[in-house]
Amino acid sequence: MRPSRKDELIDKALEIFYRDGFHATGMDKLVHETGISKTSMYKYFATKEDLILATLERRHEQFTALLTEGPAARADSPKGQLMASFDTLQEWIASEGFNSCMFIKASSEFQDPSHPIHQMAAMHKRALTEHMANLARKAGAKEPEALARQLMLLKEGAIVTAHIQGKAFAAPDAKDAARTLINLACPE
Template sequence: MARPSKQEELVEKALKIFYRDGFHATGMDKLVEETGISKTSMYKYFRTKEDLILATLELRDQQFRDMMTTRIEALADTPKGKLVACFDTLQEWIASDAFNCCMFIKAASEYQNPSHPIHAIAAKHKNTMTTYMAGLARDAGVGDPEGLARQLMLLKEGAIVTAHIQGKAYAAPDAKDAARILIEHACP
């Protein structure tokens, strides 16, 4: 019943491989080998490798925002509490084995032209996340909810790349400490 279609299976598996190894570093032959799906099928569902990458990023966007909102709702019930819970969720994710930096930051690193569709989908994801946090900030009665949301997003992005490059030890707790200060400073 509603077993994932071959196409969905391909996108899910390709997502993991692109996330683990990168985009340029992952050839179509490696995808065939690791997914067990034939190249013929891949090119039946997606006209180009780029189209497949875009599909994996769309799925990632959905998966990641689901994970964030679900955990935040579970961890807190006040608006201000949810803003802090963003950073508890961030910490959980970074601490997990699944963490391997942010797929959209890495995508934008490999496809730097802002008008490139892959770069554009990364921007869209970040904009969506910022808007979500601005909503939480507005619910909390913050004077400049967009401003606070952008500040908190800076901490989130910083923690992700720092954990990826320098290690997981400090990044997430530091981000949460700093976030609390900024939230308190912005709160009425």
């Protein structure tokens, strides 16, 4: 099944929202940059908010794939995969289009916790944390949920810091701290 026009719209809107922000991106800009008419857009999505939600769903799918495939290809052991997830993070941060995390930015622009966009961001982070907790559990960590949450803090911190301060230190620092926490929590 070739990508439908709707899929195309989601992909391009995702790119533009990620690059320029949500409030800063008007529907007219989307029309101009995607070449898709406004009528068609509003055929696919009733409101701008619905379109934003669709782009976040896609982003969530992309990251679920990245976070499960990436580290799995790098290491066999669960402990190795925990560490490898920080290499994946480093690669992402170093990549050209990196511009912080779309969900962090979404929750910055839609702050009300009951807002669907904010809740989608919470769901995404919850899923990532659970994935880390599963790895931590398999790695034999004493308190896998706590370790997972702490490693997530390092990742969120690295993303935000790389975005604000630059890419130089954030990812390696996160990896160093993660190594300390993982080695201490997971008996060899």
